[in-house]
Amino acid sequence: MSAAGEKTKLKNINVSVWRGDSAGGTFQNYAVPAQESQTILDVVAWIQQNQDPTLSYRYACRVGMCGSCAMMVNGQPRWTCRTHVQKVIKKNKLVIAPLRNLPVIKDLATNMDEFFDKWVRAEGVFHPTRTRDDEIEKINPETSKRARANAAIECINCAVCYASCDVVSSNKDYLGPAALNRAWSLVNDVRDGALDQRLDAVSKSGGCHNCHSQHGCVKFCPNELNPTAAIAGLKLETAKTMFRRRR
């Protein structure tokens, strides 16, 4: 059979892609040829390259490192470069939308300013206690504190947890799972010198105490982190600090 004949035999996937901007938009339908080991990002790229060059979306590494390609796929937040179509397709249909809980810039690209601003608000910045002139501090990876810091450290800032969180949906002030997970990682980092500052930052109005422990972040985190446990750790640590300071 000729190459053209092979092509016509390819099955098409029905794909609905959200098109629009911050003022609003609608879903547009595309037929995309199914391929073996095809990812959601492959589908979006195929539409942009073959059917509609005006489609906007964001990606960089394509290997699950950079955290820039997250989107809603069939209603659930996913890192699209590592999500196989076969894993999430339902009745040969895909519905692809911009990440939930974030304002849309255009089509599938969201404005992530508030997501990253909240990292700063949660004191997600490392405050070193040594200078470059000091000797490098030896860290024992076996300690329980370091194990807790390590458990939270593999976040790739993809905002999948932020999109999955119902508390973020109903409380725009809430710092969200990723920022609080980062804060927890630094609370457990013995090299950091801003513990009190950080615990104060996560104790404010939109802080860790607003988490309802619904575990959406745990369910959807592509790196299988546990932000709910990190937030529970922050709740406990801030409560202890409250009693410590009153003494």
Added chain:
Amino acid sequence: MLDLRLYMAQRLTALIMVPLTFGHIAVMIYAIEGGLSAAEILSRTKGSLAWALFYGTFVVAVSIHGAIGLRVIMFETFDLKGRPLSIFSWAVFLSLLYLGARAVYAVTTT
């Protein structure tokens, strides 16, 4: 919306309510099993500082705990914010406190 202060107030009042709730259930079972009449129950509670403190503490804890819980629901589900939210929270707290204190007063004063 919830800061450390409100979070701790809600958790600590929950901590207080747990033993008091068990105490209340135990007393209810005891009163019913023993066949105490309303008059007999009142004769034991009236003039009793211990019962006034027991149910008085419970009422205060419930008022704080309930007001904070409803505050969260009003904010997250019904989008009530700022001053109206504070007024709502205080109104729930004061209403529960008034109703509860009135009941405690009625059964413990002679």
